Amino acid sequence: MPFPFSRPFRNFPPQMVFVNRRIFVLLLALASLRAWGAADSAPVQPPPKLSDETIAQAVKQDDFSVPTPGELLAALNKVAKPNWQAQYRPPIPTAYTSRPQIALNLGGLIADGYIAVEAEDSQQVKNIGKDIMTLAKTLGISESVLRRGKTIEDFAENNEWSTLKEELDATQNEVKLAMDEQHDEELTTLVSLGGWIRGTEAVSGWIANNYTEPAGKLLRQPAIIEQLRAKLAALPAKAHEDSLVKGLEPRLEALQQMVSFAPGTPPTAADVKRINDAAADLIQSITAKK
């Protein structure tokens, strides 16, 4: 089979034609390599839209998909200058016997820790750190968490507010890890739930008293409560026997409707007040001694 493009070289000396054929093959090889390399390094374009099925099947991981209370507080700081000390609550009891109730209150206390950090109140951070340790002890998970408690105290002593936010997140995960090790994995959802409710109570409380539309829009959190409710529903039957857990579900359903407003329809001041009342009512149940 004649070599393609060899005809123009037919009057050239045979050695020269051979050289040109070799150059052609070399150029062809280089061009192929270049094309292959370009295909290899070309950025892969993501699809412009995810299907409903893909969205429905998206992974929802507790310590990744559920934001920390600190993220909600940070967002409010962008649209206002809240007086975070006004969102403190009186110290809560730390001698519960129900493990689900302890887990819910641990989450709430961690949210209190974020509020104290935003207020840059080292004494309050230390007080809350102590309460977290006391509650953790009642669950028998104090060893690993105690180390975190000491660290929180040190950071508070040195006013290291930025580091403290990460430390509180790490403490929450440490508590959950310890629960997993004690085969109390179902309680970890309750820690996240307690933290989310307390964070929502504090932020909605401030917005209700200082209403602006941009601040009100922050309270849109439909997927978080949907995920937490789904986890709550999946708790073992034993957990559902707890009167506190049993009473949470209808009130969470009502709260979900309140924080699931349409993107273009921010809540009114009255709506925010209703969200705050609902969250405060839940917190009151969670902290009440049985």
Added chain:
Amino acid sequence: MKRLLLRAILPGLLALGVIAPARLNAETDAQTNAHRAILDLAGAFTNDGFKLRDGDFTGTLASGKSVVVQVNLYAGNQYWFAVSTADAKTSLSIALYDEGGNLLKTEPFTTQAPPPAKGAGSAAGAPADFDPDATATNRAAAGYAPDLSGPYYVRLTNTSAAPATYCLIYSYK
């Protein structure tokens, strides 16, 4: 005979899971490596005032496959989602979608492990595991500041020819 025995016994051992623990350990090591690699990158964001979430999302993706994870973001905050593979020869792409599933324009950030400084060998402090064949995208990040609070979706795709173990983290401020 020896070959025959190997052919007969090896699949059985694999099926019984006798060899599986070693593979599982290897995966755990890979996840640790991916985590370590991404924490290096996240340092750049924390230096800029971003708070790093303690939780991470790890796993292994076959070539060309994708995984989507839900996150919940608040309007006004700024976020960086950063991912690394365990193996510098593999690569991932990262994309962010809103709750309607629409692709969002994010601030891109791709990098590979830095090469050793000129004249410096690994003994002089250069990364001992630096691989000149590493892809340019084994660590990638996407930055976004939402106008709307709500659920968003992070999509990771393995763009390399081999399976990739990854670790995804995010930071906010």
